[in-house]
Amino acid sequence: MLSRVANSLYWMARYIERAENIARIVDVNLQLLLDVRNLDEKRLTAYWLPIVQATGDEEAFFKGHGQATGNAVTEFLVFDLQNPNSLLQSICQARENARMVRDQITLELWEELNRLYLFARSAHAREVWRRSASEFFQEVKASSLHIIGIINATLIRNEGWWFILAGQFLERADKTTRILDVRYQSLPERGMPEPITPDTALEWSAVLRSCSAWDAYKTIHGADVHPRRVAEFLLLSDVFPRSVRFCASELNLALRRISGVAEGRFTNDAEKLTGRFLAELQFSTIEEIFEIGLHKYLDDAQLKLNNVGAELFRAYIYQPFENPDEVHMVQQEEQQQQ
Amino acid sequence: MLQQYQLNVGFDEMLDPRKGVRSHYRKFHKLFDDVTPAEFAAKRQAVDTAFLRQGVTFNVYGDAAGAEKIFPFDLLPRIIPASEWEHLERGLTQRIMALNLFLHDIYHEQKILKDGVIPEFYVLSARHFRREFVNFSVPKDIYIHVCGTDLIRDKDGHYLVLEDNGRCPSGVSYVLENRRALKRAFPGMFEGIGVRPVENYAQELLKSLKYIAPAGVGDPTVVVLTPGAYNSAYFEHTYLARQMGIEIVEGRDLFVRDSRVFMRTTKGPQPVHVIYRRIDDDFIDPTVFRKDSMLGVPGLINAYRAGNVSLANSIGTGIADDKVMYYFVPRMIKYYLDQEPILPNVPTYLASEEKDKKYILEHLPELVVKAANESGGYGMLMGPKASSEEIEKFRQLIIAEPRNYIAQPMIFLSQHPTYCEDGFEGRHVDLRPFILSGERTSIIPGGLTRVALRKGSLVVNSSQGGGSKDTWVLYGDE
Numbered sequence: 001m002l003s004r005v006a007n008s009l010y011w012m013a014r015y016i017e018r019a020e021n022i023a024r025i026v027d028v029n030l031q032l033l034l035d036v037r038n039l040d041e042k043r044l045t046a047y048w049l050p051i052v053q054a055t056g057d058e059e060a061f062f063k064g065h066g067q068a069t070g071n072a073v074t075e076f077l078v079f080d081l082q083n084p085n086s087l088l089q090s091i092c093q094a095r096e097n098a099r100m101v102r103d104q105i106t107l108e109l110w111e112e113l114n115r116l117y118l119f120a121r122s123a124h125a126r127e128v129w130r131r132s133a134s135e136f137f138q139e140v141k142a143s144s145l146h147i148i149g150i151i152n153a154t155l156i157r158n159e160g161w162w163f164i165l166a167g168q169f170l171e172r173a174d175k176t177t178r179i180l181d182v183r184y185q186s187l188p189e190r191g192m193p194e195p196i197t198p199d200t201a202l203e204w205s206a207v208l209r210s211c212s213a214w215d216a217y218k219t220i221h222g223a224d225v226h227p228r229r230v231a232e233f234l235l236l237s238d239v240f241p242r243s244v245r246f247c248a249s250e251l252n253l254a255l256r257r258i259s260g261v262a263e264g265r266f267t268n269d270a271e272k273l274t275g276r277f278l279a280e281l282q283f284s285t286i287e288e289i290f291e292i293g294l295h296k297y298l299d300d301a302q303l304k305l306n307n308v309g310a311e312l313f314r315a316y317i318y319q320p321f322e323n324p325d326e327v328h329m330v331q332q333e334e335q336q337q338q
Numbered sequence: 339m340l341q342q343y344q345l346n347v348g349f350d351e352m353l354d355p356r357k358g359v360r361s362h363y364r365k366f367h368k369l370f371d372d373v374t375p376a377e378f379a380a381k382r383q384a385v386d387t388a389f390l391r392q393g394v395t396f397n398v399y400g401d402a403a404g405a406e407k408i409f410p411f412d413l414l415p416r417i418i419p420a421s422e423w424e425h426l427e428r429g430l431t432q433r434i435m436a437l438n439l440f441l442h443d444i445y446h447e448q449k450i451l452k453d454g455v456i457p458e459f460y461v462l463s464a465r466h467f468r469r470e471f472v473n474f475s476v477p478k479d480i481y482i483h484v485c486g487t488d489l490i491r492d493k494d495g496h497y498l499v500l501e502d503n504g505r506c507p508s509g510v511s512y513v514l515e516n517r518r519a520l521k522r523a524f525p526g527m528f529e530g531i532g533v534r535p536v537e538n539y540a541q542e543l544l545k546s547l548k549y550i551a552p553a554g555v556g557d558p559t560v561v562v563l564t565p566g567a568y569n570s571a572y573f574e575h576t577y578l579a580r581q582m583g584i585e586i587v588e589g590r591d592l593f594v595r596d597s598r599v600f601m602r603t604t605k606g607p608q609p610v611h612v613i614y615r616r617i618d619d620d621f622i623d624p625t626v627f628r629k630d631s632m633l634g635v636p637g638l639i640n641a642y643r644a645g646n647v648s649l650a651n652s653i654g655t656g657i658a659d660d661k662v663m664y665y666f667v668p669r670m671i672k673y674y675l676d677q678e679p680i681l682p683n684v685p686t687y688l689a690s691e692e693k694d695k696k697y698i699l700e701h702l703p704e705l706v707v708k709a710a711n712e713s714g715g716y717g718m719l720m721g722p723k724a725s726s727e728e729i730e731k732f733r734q735l736i737i738a739e740p741r742n743y744i745a746q747p748m749i750f751l752s753q754h755p756t757y758c759e760d761g762f763e764g765r766h767v768d769l770r771p772f773i774l775s776g777e778r779t780s781i782i783p784g785g786l787t788r789v790a791l792r793k794g795s796l797v798v799n800s801s802q803g804g805g806s807k808d809t810w811v812l813y814g815d816e
Contacts, residue, residue: 003602004591099567103576103586159604258604316604328632329568335618335633337571338486338503338659 013167173247410805429681466656540581546776594637784809
């Protein structure tokens with residue numbers, strides 16, 4: 001498979017996953033604020049700032065905005081085209097990557113992704129947003145799930161398929177660690193968390209809902225929400241499809257299918273780092289992780305996932321395939337097809 | 339449904355003014371009689387939906403929504419009887435032979451110039467003449483591997499050559515898709531009427547591409563090189579690659595090492611031996627031609643010169659479809675083959691000949707003026723339909739740069755019944771057969787019939803409101 005094609009499929013999947021995660025995290029926070037009383041500006045910032053920090057774009061945010069108010073953060077994360085990781089920009093990037101490999105994906109996939117893109121960019125989307133932000137996010141989340149379903153139901157299981165899966169699970173693992181990290185300031189730097197108040201419990205259930213994990217969590221632990229269990233569930237569960245361990249396991253499988261290497265061996269650093277990361281998750285307890293400190297552990301996990309992405313790129317893609325700039329596009333158009 | 343169709347002025351493909359329906363249209367005409375207007379509407383709808391779904395589309399430039407439009411398709415086929423097609427085949431084969439011999443000659447001994455058959459000035463001043471390739475021998479001496487020659491019929495039904503497209507002719511994917519669509523719409527008709535199939539174009543193309551593989555390569559890797567997803571013909575590029583079962587690559591997927599071309603794959607570099615390129619010469623290698631090209635492959639020309647990779651079409655074929663060179667094609671046929679042209683040219687005036695220029699400038703409102711190096715219906719003046727400002731503008735252009743312009747009398751292209759809002763009306767059509775030169779010359783039976791959907795319009799280009807039809811070449815004459 002051409003490296004460019006593999007790269008585009010991988011990024012298409014990552015950006016779809018990214019858009020959906022942003023939709024969930026912002027949506028849940030908006031709903032959480034409805035339940036909080038006595039909101040002054042300072043308390044509001046305490047709810048919105050961690051969301052910006054979770055996306056990893058704190059620096060970019062403060063370049064354009066003085067304060068983490070609700071409006072500023074949602075605008076930055078959802079519609080801001082200057083923010084390369086905003087929801088809208090993620091959808092644009094996903095579609096752009098799909099367009100580059102239009103012949104390699106199915107019509108159903110292209111049509112749905114294109115529909116989502118046209119919706120997100122339309123004036124209609126802004127109207128929906130003003131009327132009810134939740135409805136807007138519902139549209140994005142539903143479309144993302146629809147796309148994942150189409151990918152599952154229509155694409156042939158070739159190398160490209162495994163690149164899509166690699167992108168999807170790498171991004172999902174990363175986003176789960178970031179969402180779990182949103183409430184780190186309420187935790188001790190190291191050691192197990194204290195028993196919590198009902199207000200804090202609300203915040204931790206918001207973390208679960210941001211990962212679409214609320215129902216799954218209740219199935220296993222009942223409605224008793226505690227940071228220890230939430231962290232254990234989102235990091236170490238081997239049955240919940242958004243936990244970091246589950247994602248690492250799927251990523252590991254995808255990478256081995258791409259190269260054809262047997263389990264327990266590796267042919268490139270992406271495989272090596274993923275295997276190591278997975279083993280660590282498989283053979284750790286949540287007590288050990290809290291001993292290290294959850295925030296620090298999550299920070300490390302993000303770094304490891306970043307390195308996997310970089311090594312995957314080095315192993316298969318060779319050189320940056322940047323999206324075409326305007327000159328490039330104009331030249332394509334200029335080619336005379338007689 | 340065709341009963342109401344009325345004869346218009348000019349040559350009609352289906353109706354003879356005295357004898358009624360021409361003999362090669364009779365079977366179709368009879369079968370089509372059984373189709374009710376409601377059935378016809380349903381079939382039209384079904385075909386359009388299928389085209390949009392499958393993405394048989396062309397890109398519309400400057401459309402931010404990334405909209406892709408379908409190339410309008412008319413369900414009534416254009417029909418060519420066997421004897422007429424044989425005549426066309428002979429004429430086209432003769433022409434492509436002469437053009438290939440001409441290209442070989444002007445890139446080597448230039449005998450045709452030395453013998454004064456074509457004034458040297460015209461060749462050496464042509465924009466697409468690549469003097470870097472003088473004395474370079476292309477594989478198997480084939481320059482134009484894929485040619486799309488545009489044919490029209492005058493008011494008496496005589497076929498004339500309008501232009502030769504010897505660089506990157508496009509449209510063949512529509513020939514194949516139109517046939518598939520019509521087979522679905524009228525499954526019963528084909529057997530009874532006896533229509534020659536077009537399906538094996540992709541195999542023939544792949545065969546001619548493999549034929550020019552560098553010596554010593556047993557199982558050559560062939561790729562389609564596309565400018566990318568923003569090109570108007572991107573659909574066709576991916577379509578042909580899929581049909582041939584080969585990779586479609588962009589310039590950035592390829593690189594050159596030690597004068598050999600490789601593509602970057604997830605399994606490492608893979609050698610490439612033949613490139614069916616759909617990128618202009620100017621953009622193909624930034625180290626040789628346009629330095630600002632971001633579409634090309636640095637070093638590709640070096641690999642080509644070293645004989646490690648073959649290109650179709652070859653570099654420098656643009657000189658053969660320069661509209662001034664077109665004027666000389668009948669002379670080439672005479673000079674290289676010692677034959678009379680089977681398919682004549684449209685009468686043409688060269689603005690750089692004093693006598694012709696005088697005539698052109700005096701008769702601008704009656705003539706069609708064309709820029710020598712443009713295609714796709716751009717850079718054209720349709721004298722009889724132009725405003726006086728447009729005519730003045732072209733007068734100045736011609737005076738400033740006579741070498742760049744030719745003029746032809748307005749030819750009223752033949753008409754074909756075509757579905758329009760109020761039933762069937764005559765619309766002007768042309769024909770673009772696709773000629774492949776490999777071990778032998780092969781021509782897909784038929785070609786792309788383009789139709790000007792606007793009433794009275796003579797411009798058939800898709801960018802200017804044209805549509806297309808399926809083209810049927812019959813096994814017999816009826």
